[in-house]
Amino acid sequence: KQEVTQIPAALSVPEGENLVLNCSFTDSAIYNLQWFRQDPGKGLTSLLLIQSSQREQTSGRLNASLDKSSGRSTLYIAASQPGDSATYLCVPFRGGSNYKLTFGKGTLLTVNP
Amino acid sequence: GAVVSQHPSWVICKSGTSVKIECRSLDFQATTMFWYRQFPKQSLMLMATSNEGSKATYEQGVEKDKFLINHASLTLSTLTVTSAHPEDSSFYICSARPSGRTKNIQYFGAGTRLSVL
Numbered sequence: 001k002q003e004v005t006q007i008p009a010a011l012s013v014p015e016g017e018n019l020v021l022n023c024s025f026t027d028s029a030i031y032n033l034q035w036f037r038q039d040p041g042k043g044l045t046s047l048l049l050i051q052s053s054q055r056e057q058t059s060g061r062l063n064a065s066l067d068k069s070s071g072r073s074t075l076y077i078a079a080s081q082p083g084d085s086a087t088y089l090c091v092p093f094r095g096g097s098n099y100k101l102t103f104g105k106g107t108l109l110t111v112n113p
Numbered sequence: 114g115a116v117v118s119q120h121p122s123w124v125i126c127k128s129g130t131s132v133k134i135e136c137r138s139l140d141f142q143a144t145t146m147f148w149y150r151q152f153p154k155q156s157l158m159l160m161a162t163s164n165e166g167s168k169a170t171y172e173q174g175v176e177k178d179k180f181l182i183n184h185a186s187l188t189l190s191t192l193t194v195t196s197a198h199p200e201d202s203s204f205y206i207c208s209a210r211p212s213g214r215t216k217n218i219q220y221f222g223a224g225t226r227l228s229v230l
Contacts, residue, residue, distance in 0.1 A: 032217060032218070036221075041224075041226060042223060042224060043206055043222055043224040046221075093218075099145060099162070099210055099219070100162070103156040103158075105154075105155070
């Protein structure tokens with residue numbers, strides 16, 4: 001059974017800092033991995049999708065890396081802004097006939113102006 | 114990008130009544146949709162997998178008679194919370210997996226906040 005751990009559980013930083021959010025998962029036989037953000041009381045917004053054959057993906061100020069063999073992914077946020085405040089979720093996907101996703105508790109990020 | 118619409122976004126109901134939540138894939142067909150529940154400050158927990166034209170598959174501990182799922186078309190799945198009670202108050206989110214092409218991805222709705230008085 002897949003288990004996802006995200007560290008830190010919560011992070012509060014001043015605006016402008018570069019951040020690192022860490023994710024580890026127990027079953028490395030994944031097809032891809034997605035990073036989402038969830039604003040309070042809202043649904044999920046997909047940020048980045050990394051295929052298992054890739055090592056990283058970039059979108060604007062966001063960069064996600066994947067080390068599939070060690071079961072780890074990292075999300076880098078450059079020059080953080082107050083609008084980045086949200087919970088960030090790392091979701092590994094096993095694929096095949098099993099389309100179930102496993103969610104951890106995420107990292108609650110607060111960027112202070 | 115693919116859009117999943119979830120309606121209503123927020124509903125308040127009296128204890129004992131039933132509430133229906135809709136999940137629609139707007140620009141793609143979805144053979145499979147998923148329903149999740151999220152309590153405050155907790156992870157999303159999968160409740161059931163909804164398959165078009167067949168019965169839903171429920172996760173362990175989820176009452177199928179309480180949470181009725183209907184996936185009557187390739188673009189619509191509904192979750193009905195029957196005889197709702199205050200402990201059913203939660204945030205419900207659906208996701209949809211596109212049929213055919215990009216199978217190994219799910220698109221999420223914006224969620225429905227249910228408050229049972």
